[in-house]
Amino acid sequence: MTNEQVTDRRAARHQATKERILDAAWALAREQGLAGISLRDLAARVDLRQPSLYSYFASKHDLYDAMFAQGYEQLLASVESLELVGDPYEQIRAMARVFTDLCVADMARAQLLFQRTLPGFEPSPESYALASRFLDEAKRRLDAAGFTRDEDLDLYTAVMGGLVNQQMANEPGGSRWVDLVDEALDMYLEHTMKKGGPTP
Amino acid sequence: MTNEQVTDRRAARHQATKERILDAAWALAREQGLAGISLRDLAARVDLRQPSLYSYFASKHDLYDAMFAQGYEQLLASVESLELVGDPYEQIRAMARVFTDLCVADMARAQLLFQRTLPGFEPSPESYALASRFLDEAKRRLDAAGFTRDEDLDLYTAVMGGLVNQQMANEPGGSRWVDLVDEALDMYLEHTMKKGGPTP
DNA sequence: GTCTATACATCGATAGAC
DNA sequence: GTCTATCGATGTATAGAC
Structure with a gap:
């Protein structure tokens, strides 16, 4: 058994505990x-003493940072795996639906991100x-629809984030606001198509 | 000097200290x-000792609650004092501008409310x-424009809250998102006029 | 009402033994 | 790596002098 193999196994075990935490x-x-x-x-949930967590995260902020990264990796995986079907508008709609779905599926994640x-x-x-x-991924899809102004992206993030925000603040666990995602996107598309340059 | 006058002056002093806090x-x-x-x-900021705060607020949550009430009183005062000039659409626009202005003017207040x-x-x-x-005040103005569906109000709060939320989360102190309030309201009005029933 | 003093529980974080 | 022990700061609360 070489030293490298021991190191690898220790690293793997370390990583596994980190993910349990x-x-x-x-x-x-x-x-x-x-x-x-x-x-x-x-620490109690993973059968450790509180100071032992510091073998895996340098601070509580470091833990939050790892959660932040993990949360965006999950969102990126979902959005990047979206099949590119339909016209650019339908692709934006699919992205918006995935976004609101993921936000209400885990509001703690949405709050952190x-x-x-x-x-x-x-x-x-x-x-x-x-x-x-993640933001670039949204920009790519808006660009494909001809929505290339900075304001187009900012308005998109504001509308989608606004639905999620109202949902979390006023009716956690419900769907009163996120159910409006299709109407909100209609509203956004109608407006932005008028504002924008040539159609795609 | 009557007992009532002494009581009044004590109450006034109590209230003044409460507001300093x-x-x-x-x-x-x-x-x-x-x-x-x-x-x-x-307590240090108002030259008191920490236990003395309990003469004014029963708990920290009670303090937050007083701040919550104060924040909404300020917003209500601004919105209710808006002169009712122009058509219903212009009144909604004025309300939206006041809302975003007040939010960026004090983001801690917006976060609490x-x-x-x-x-x-x-x-x-x-x-x-x-x-x-405060929400009723918004509903009144939307109703006056013929936007009487529940979804009309929800979409309005989502769009306005979304602008403010993005501004606070991504560019505190700036105005990149709240500067879009007029364009966002154009977008909202165009869409909702189509959706709604007869014009006002 | 305000103060001093104190108590208790909880928190993030660190030192040092093993 | 994990533990015990401990630290300083915190929120909360109370007792008792003035």
Whole structure:
């Protein structure tokens, strides 16, 4: 057994524990809110003592950062795997539906990714790069429809984020606002087609 | 000097101190975030000891509740004092502009009123009644334009809240999203006029 | 009402033994 | 890596002097 193999197995075990901790952190966030995560509760869920968590995350912010990255990776995987069927408008509609679905499916994730609610938390450059990739993915699809102005993208994110935000703030667990995603997208498309240049 | 006069003056002084505490709490919220308010810091700002705050607020949640009420009173005062000039559409536009202006003018206030970010905090029925009055004020103006569907109001709050939310989350202190309030309202009005019944 | 003083529980974080 | 023990800060609350 070479040293490399021992190192690999240790690294794999380390990574596995890290993911067990992250899973437990998400569960806690869904139950008690993002800011309600306590490191003692979290450690108890994975049968560790609270200081032992520091072998996996340098700080609570570091844990949040890992959750931030994980959340965007999940969203990216869903959006990037969307089949490119229909015209550009239908592709935007499919993206918008996936976005609102994923947000209501895990509101703690949406809160972490799309609101600035944790005092002092800023994602690391590495994690923020994932957020930028997600935004680029939206921009690509809007560009394909001829919506190339900066304002087109900003208005899109505002409308979709607005539906999700109202849903989370005023009726968590319901669907009163996110059910409007198709009407909201109709509204957005009608307006932006008029504003924009030539059709695609 | 009657007993009533003494009582009045004591009550007035009590109220004045209460407002000094609230002012300091808002200042702290703007500097360190809503959840970053510490009762010891707060007491120091108004030259009191921490236990003395309990002469004015029964708990920290009670303080948040007073801030919640104060915030909605400020918004209500601005919206209700809007002169009713122009057609219903222009009145909606004026309301939307006032809303976004007030939100970016004090993002800590907007966060308290329009997001569920404080773990465990729920406004009291009295304070929530102010929030309902604010929503009714919006509904009145939308009704006057013939936008009487529930979805019309929900879409309006989603669009306006979405602009503010994106502004706070992605560019605090800037105006990239709230500058789109007029275009967003054009988009909303065009769409909702088509959807709605007879024009006003 | 306001103060001093104190108590308790919880939190994130660190030191050092093993 | 994991543990025990501990730290300082926090929110909450109370007792008792003035």
